[in-house]
Amino acid sequence: MPRFTNKRRANHSAERMFDLVADVERYPEFVPMCHALKVRQRTAAPDGTETIIADMTVSFKLIRETFTSRVTLDRPNMKILVEYLRGPFSSMENRWSFEPRGDDACDVVFFIAYEFRSRMLALLMGAMFDAAFHRFAEAFEKRADAIYPRPAPAA
Secondary structure (H helix, E strand, O other), rough: EEEEEEEEEEOOOHHHHHHHHHHHHHHHOOOOEEEEEEEEEEEHHHHHHHHEEEEEEEOOEEEEEEEEEEEEEEEHHHHOOOOOOOOOOOEEEEEEEEEEEEOOOOOEEEEEEEEEHHHHHHHHHHHHHHHHHHHHHHHHHHHHHHHOOOOOOOO
């Protein structure tokens, strides 16, 4: 099963980076290969977590696939868990954690493990998924820089 882990220092607070990753509706604007995303259900729990059921459509050239995931936003612990429900994979798990490093920085840890249900789809999309996952953390960091501009240094 292919796995990918990336840890990057972001020059934004853990809260801001969490908010950015939690804003799944905006993914089609900047996430590699994300063509569309539709939230089906959103549920808040008393413990401060929120659960989202969402359909994400990914596309590359002539191939387009939609899959459904359960996203658990654990704001108290600065973690996001994405669990696969249905679609072209036999399994998929994605985790994010945001570790504060001062007021204006954090370490963002991204992990994903996945396996396609179809050997043909794995051959067609596998290399592109691997390349996209390598760019995921960078895409989120660039997005953070665009929407959370850093103040100019005092003269």
